[in-house]
Amino acid sequence: MGFAPINPKGVPIAAIEEAFATDSSLKKRIYDAIDVTPQHRSVFEDIAKYTSSLLARTAHTTLPSRSPVVADGPAAKKRKLQNGDSGETAQASVNLKDGNAPLSFYVQDVSFSTPQRKKLTLEITAGHTYLRARNQTTKEIEFGVSMDKIRHALCLPVPEKTQKQFNFCIIPEFADGINPPPEGTAVAEPMVFTISDGPAKAAFSGDGQQLGQGPGETAEALLRKILNEHMPHTNVVRPDDKQFVSATPEAHRKGDKAYHVKAFRGSKEGYLFLLSTGILFAFKKPLLFFSFATIDSVSYTSVLQRTFNLNIMARPANSSEGDVQEFEFSMVDQADFSGIDSYIKRHGLQDASLAEARRAKVYNVNKAGGEEAAASTAEAAEGDESELQKAQRELEDREDEEEEDYDPGSDDSDGSGSSSEEDDGEDDDNAEQDSDEDMNLVRDELGSEAEDVSEDN
Known part of the structure; x- marks a missing residue:
């Protein structure tokens, strides 16, 4: 059949397609008739629309009558x-x-x-x-x-x-x-x-x-x-600039913002979208959507110089404590860490990066490349520390910094007029003075609790 006289673009007539969608032979005869007598096209369209209205009325009158039949059936079928x-x-x-x-x-x-x-x-x-x-x-x-x-x-x-x-x-x-x-x-x-x-x-x-x-x-x-x-x-x-925008714009459309983060779940590559209602991992099967009601906690692991892993602990809505599942998304670009972390904090999602099972993974990282991630996780942990633990941690951090800053080849002495014994004496005096200063710092911070620490030592 030829559609050129009535349909130069080859688009079927919508009313006829709808009314006779299940009867291809009748639909073909109608198109053939229109092709032979184009002046009758409007008549056939009116007939098709009237047929659709009849089908609609038939559906509305027959559908309610089916429900009682199901309800009056045998009890076993009703339970099924x-x-x-x-x-x-x-x-x-x-x-x-x-x-x-x-x-x-x-x-x-x-x-x-x-x-x-x-x-x-x-x-x-x-x-x-x-x-x-x-x-x-x-x-x-x-x-x-x-x-x-x-x-x-x-x-x-x-x-x-x-x-x-x-x-x-x-x-x-x-x-x-x-x-x-x-x-x-x-x-x-x-x-x-x-x-x-x-x-x-x-x-x-x-x-x-x-x-x-x-x-x-x-x-x-x-x-x-x-x-x-x-x-x-x-x-x-839809994605929203107020929720999350990637630090890297669209690669193929330079003027467009990117609202996704590339990530891997196992060996499967996909995209994470951080939205106003939850986090989506798409577009490969299986699709995963973490609504806020199902997210138990979020954490960062394997923080390296260029990438990190995002871990989402999720549980079904209204489920018990033991139903938590962990979903790990790896190889997330470090450039997007700040935006992701802001999104997580904005929505009050719990950061579990300092959980006992993760401490080794988070602390044993390349410090030069993971300073931002380490700083954010340390800040989250400070709220859970007691004042005594906080003071002890600060003291240990100071000692670590002094050890890192020490350079054995940068001695100011030219080697004349001094001896190793004198240096040792000075070192002992300095160490004793530093110890007294550190102890004073602890007393100032903790008061009576510091005395208990010194007695235990």
């Missing part, structure tokens, strides 16, 4: 249905792949990377019910999620791309990699799909009206707006 889930979710699993369900919004040719890597049509069904993906060749529904099950929706610039793009990450309940689902509960997988920066070219409303054609309106902004209107429990979150 409600094991960790609700009747509404079970109903969603029935209707999620209903190809005839009326739509309120759809976008064609969307590139998905999770849970499948292919181009699909992104759809939102009428009634703010489901977000799903349809195969553009077979017209089958591949996967989707109920809108009321979406817990986090993120819009993030795609790192290291010459052309600006955005990845939308849709994270359903129990799909964040931290909170396990209750036994017997079916969980939708996270979705990751890419939207190019620029005007929307294939976004339509449910009645086939093309959207996103206003001046300056981008496909990314349009999709954020549509999702916010349809999601009942959350809004789309």
